[in-house]
Amino acid sequence: METLFDISGLEIDISMKTGVLHAVRGVSFSIGKAQTLCLVGESGSGKSLTALSILGLLPQGATRRVERMTFRGEDMAGLSERGMQDLRGRSISVIFQDPMMAFNPTMTIGRQLEEVYLRHIARDRKAATAKALDLLERVGVTQPATRMRQYPHQLSGGLRQRAMIAMALMCEPDLLIADEPTTALDVTMQAQVLTLLRSIQVSVGISILFITHDLGVVAAIADTVAVMKAGQIIEVGDVRQVLRSPREAYTKALIDAVPKVTPLLARKAAALAVGEHVHG
Amino acid sequence: MGEMKREIAMEAAVVTRVFPVKGPDKVFTAVDAVNLRLYSNETLALVGESGSGKTTLSRIMLGLLPPTTGDVQIFGRDISTYGRLERARMVQPVFQDPYASLNPRKRIADIIAMPLLAAGPVPKDDVRDKVLDLLQKVDLPAAFAERFPHELSGGQRQRVAIARALINRPRILVCDEPTSALDVSVQAQILQLLKDLKAQLGLSYLIVTHNIGVVTELADRVAVMYRGGIVEEGRVDDVLSDPRADYTRQLLSAVLPVDPDLARLPTVPLMPLPSTQTF
Numbered sequence: 001m002e003t004l005f006d007i008s009g010l011e012i013d014i015s016m017k018t019g020v021l022h023a024v025r026g027v028s029f030s031i032g033k034a035q036t037l038c039l040v041g042e043s044g045s046g047k048s049l050t051a052l053s054i055l056g057l058l059p060q061g062a063t064r065r066v067e068r069m070t071f072r073g074e075d076m077a078g079l080s081e082r083g084m085q086d087l088r089g090r091s092i093s094v095i096f097q098d099p100m101m102a103f104n105p106t107m108t109i110g111r112q113l114e115e116v117y118l119r120h121i122a123r124d125r126k127a128a129t130a131k132a133l134d135l136l137e138r139v140g141v142t143q144p145a146t147r148m149r150q151y152p153h154q155l156s157g158g159l160r161q162r163a164m165i166a167m168a169l170m171c172e173p174d175l176l177i178a179d180e181p182t183t184a185l186d187v188t189m190q191a192q193v194l195t196l197l198r199s200i201q202v203s204v205g206i207s208i209l210f211i212t213h214d215l216g217v218v219a220a221i222a223d224t225v226a227v228m229k230a231g232q233i234i235e236v237g238d239v240r241q242v243l244r245s246p247r248e249a250y251t252k253a254l255i256d257a258v259p260k261v262t263p264l265l266a267r268k269a270a271a272l273a274v275g276e277h278v279h280g
Numbered sequence: 281m282g283e284m285k286r287e288i289a290m291e292a293a294v295v296t297r298v299f300p301v302k303g304p305d306k307v308f309t310a311v312d313a314v315n316l317r318l319y320s321n322e323t324l325a326l327v328g329e330s331g332s333g334k335t336t337l338s339r340i341m342l343g344l345l346p347p348t349t350g351d352v353q354i355f356g357r358d359i360s361t362y363g364r365l366e367r368a369r370m371v372q373p374v375f376q377d378p379y380a381s382l383n384p385r386k387r388i389a390d391i392i393a394m395p396l397l398a399a400g401p402v403p404k405d406d407v408r409d410k411v412l413d414l415l416q417k418v419d420l421p422a423a424f425a426e427r428f429p430h431e432l433s434g435g436q437r438q439r440v441a442i443a444r445a446l447i448n449r450p451r452i453l454v455c456d457e458p459t460s461a462l463d464v465s466v467q468a469q470i471l472q473l474l475k476d477l478k479a480q481l482g483l484s485y486l487i488v489t490h491n492i493g494v495v496t497e498l499a500d501r502v503a504v505m506y507r508g509g510i511v512e513e514g515r516v517d518d519v520l521s522d523p524r525a526d527y528t529r530q531l532l533s534a535v536l537p538v539d540p541d542l543a544r545l546p547t548v549p550l551m552p553l554p555s556t557q558t559f
Binding site for chain 1: 329330464471538
């Protein structure tokens with residue numbers, strides 16, 4: 001399998017009044033082309049910091065050290081801020097839990113989608129508009145021409161999430177970083193958004209770094225799982241291996257902590273999800 | 281199995297709530313002619329997606345919001361005939377986010393004692409005893425009484441919120457997404473605590489949630505809400521194993537079990553999906 005992104009020996013320190021917090025310690029992983037790596041862990045395990053550090057978007061007071069970081073085979077660790085700006089939104093894009101954070105509340109959805117294209121691809125407003133309309137339609141935003149003229153607050157939560165995904169895809173990136181993108185959504189909307197992300201992956205071959213604490217989401221979307229605890233990756237492996245026969249007690253405890261949906265329900269649910277007829 | 285005559289803790293009869301909105305319709309019907317019964321000593325889960333009206337209905341059941349039409353009774357008496365404090369001694373809320381629901385400037389002991397003192401003067405020693413007793417009931421060390429909320433983890437804060445809800449010895453708790461803001465390992469502990477307290481104190485629970493895992497773990501019966509109405513109601517096992525309403529089926533199909541073979545979602549061609557579905 002061809003590797004798209006590879007990082008090793010990531011360390012993140014946060015300076016605090018009381019001293020230095022080693023928030024991330026020696027994290028290494030790689031993501032294959034058109035693969036999904038799920039980074040799972042509880043709050044404070046360092047999973048979001050890891051993702052932000054790849055983008056060079058760490059909060060103030062946090063510093064990153066990394067032994068090696070490559071993207072498409074080229075070094076990324078030594079890139080200048082200018083070099084990072086050329087990558088962000090172009091080759092690596094990101095979607096967040098709260099789409100209100102990703103959008104500027106004072107600009108229309110259309111403007112914001114077009115801006116990404118204008119900055120990275122070409123200063124061609126017509127082409128940018130066409131691309132934005134096409135993407136909004138493909139991610140299932142109804143009445144895309146109307147939505148383009150609306151402001152973020154005028155869209156429902158589900159539509160905003162889709163518009164943010166469309167914005168992340170404007171430059172056909174190779175890597176999508178998704179930080180808890182469905183956590184704020186209810187289960188039916190979550191299933192729709194995950195289905196959408198998988199569909200995008202299948203049709204355009206994008207790689208996804210997916211951050212979540214929900215093991216059901218992991219089961220639905222991951223190829224590979226890395227479990228984070230207290231700043232370190234304690235277990236990594238194929239999704240079936242990790243969820244079926246976890247090596248670490250912590251991973252097992254995480255799995256056991258999820259309330260069990262009865263096997264009967266699970267079977268029916270799976271059958272319903274693929275549209276089979278279910279007999280009572 | 282024959283239906284025994286059971287005491288009804290809380291009952292909504294043809295409850296409707298409308299809100300004024302901008303636009304051609306002028307009003308939005310959040311809760312539409314709902315009948316709902318919570319029996320004594322029972323856990324009833326109210327499930328549905330955001331905007332289905334489940335939180336509005338729970339606020340009506342708490343007496344925090346009057347229904348536009350219809351009646352709510354608590355132990356056979358109309359909710360509007362209860363005084364504020366009297367009602368507070370019958371039914372108490374537990375909210376989703378223990379970071380928002382606890383006053384950051386008060387000590388834990390004062391937070392837990394607040395509903396007790398709001399009900400009238402109580403000797404200091406009694407307050408102290410009750411607070412310590414409740415800390416013990418929710419499995420927190422007595423030393424936490426002197427701490428502030430920011431010193432506690434999310435799960436510990438939710439325990440404080442539960443202790444506060446219990447200090448006036450209510451008979452019903454209305455919990456709105458009591459575990460949604462917590463990590464999974466902590467969720468499991470809070471669910472266990474709620475189960476233990478129910479058995480110990482003979483409580484009845486109305487649990488508002490969109491998490492089917494919480495329903496299977498905690499509830500005896502479940503009512504499924506969709507667009508302001510209850511589309512299905514019954515024993516948890518029955519509803520989950522043999523859902524009748526189309527919306528319940530859709531909701532259950534969206535639940536992701538922790539199993540890669542069962543949770544895999546289908547991929548679809550990149551085409552517009554309907555943003556809302558109507559049944």
